[in-house]
Amino acid sequence: MNRLFFTHRSPYARIVRIVADVKEIPLELIEVNFQDKPAAFLAASPFGSIPALITDNASYIDSHSIVRYLENSMPTPPVFPAHTHEWALQENRVCLAYGITDRAVTIMKENMRPEELRSASQLSKVRSEICRAIAWFEVNIESVLPFPMLDAIALATALGYLEFRLPDLEWRATSPRVQKWFDEIQGTAVFKQTGPTPS
Numbered sequence: 390m391n392r393l394f395f396t397h398r399s400p401y402a403r404i405v406r407i408v409a410d411v412k413e414i415p416l417e418l419i420e421v422n423f424q425d426k427p428a429a430f431l432a433a434s435p436f437g438s439i440p441a442l443i444t445d446n447a448s449y450i451d452s453h454s455i456v457r458y459l460e461n462s463m464p465t466p467p468v469f470p471a472h473t474h475e476w477a478l479q480e481n482r483v484c485l486a487y488g489i490t491d492r493a494v495t496i497m498k499e500n501m502r503p504e505e506l507r508s509a510s511q512l513s514k515v516r517s518e519i520c521r522a523i524a525w526f527e528v529n530i531e532s533v534l535p536f537p538m539l540d541a542i543a544l545a546t547a548l549g550y551l552e553f554r555l556p557d558l559e560w561r562a563t564s565p566r567v568q569k570w571f572d573e574i575q576g577t578a579v580f581k582q583t584g585p586t587p588s
C-alpha cells in the first residue's frame with residue numbers, strides 16, 4: 390500500500406489526496422507532527438517537506454512528482470492533457486495556482502514572526518502578486534480545464550488555502566467569475582473531505 394505522509398492543513402498534500410481519490414488509488418495516510426518528524430519520513434524526504442509518498446519500490450517527494458507518479462500508475466481519469474501543447478498551457482495555470490499557494494504560505498510564515506521582524510514591504514509585494522494571479526484567472530477562467538484536470542485541482546486548492554489562511558484578502562468581491570467557479574468546485578465531495586482543518 391502507498392503511504393502518504395501528510396498534514397490536514399497542507400495544500401500540497403491536499404492536491405495529492407484529491408488526485409489519488411479521483412483515480413481511486415488507495416493511500417495509507419500518515420499524519421506528520423512537524424515537531425517530531427518520523428525517521429521513515431525524513432529518510433524519504435530529507436528536507437522534511439510534506440507531502441512524501443512511499444511505495445513498495447520508491448519514494449516520491451514534492452506534490453508535483455507524486456502526481457506524475459499517480460498519473461503513470463493509473464492513467465484514467467487523466468489529470469494531464471494528452472497533447473503537448475495543451476499540457477504546456479496547463480502547466481502555466483498549474484504554476485500560477487501553485488504560486489498563489491506558495492505566496493500564501495510565505496505570508497503565513499511571515500505573520501508568525503514577531504511583529505517587529507516582519508517586513509511590511511515584502512508582505513505587501515507578495516499580496517499584490519497573489520492579487521495579480523487571481524486577476525489573471527478572472528480574465529482566463531474559461532481556460533481552466535474541467536475537474537479533475539490538475540489546473541482545476543491546483544487552483545481550487547489554492548483558493549481554499551487563501552480562505553483558510555488569509556480570509557482578509559477579499560479576492561471574491563473583485564473576481565466574481567473566479568468566485569462562481571470556486572463555489573461550484575468546492576461543493577464536490579472530495580473537496581469537502583480534504584479541506585484544511587484549523588491547528
Ligand SMILES: N[C@@H](CCC(=O)N[C@@H](CS)C(=O)NCC(=O)O)C(=O)O
Pocket residue numbers: 398399400401423437438439440450451452453
Ligand atoms: N513544492 C513542495 C512544497 C511542500 C511544502 O512546502 N510543504 C510544507 C507544508 S505545506 C512543509 O512541509 N513544510 C515543512 C516544515 O515547515 O517543517 C510540494 O509541492 O510538495
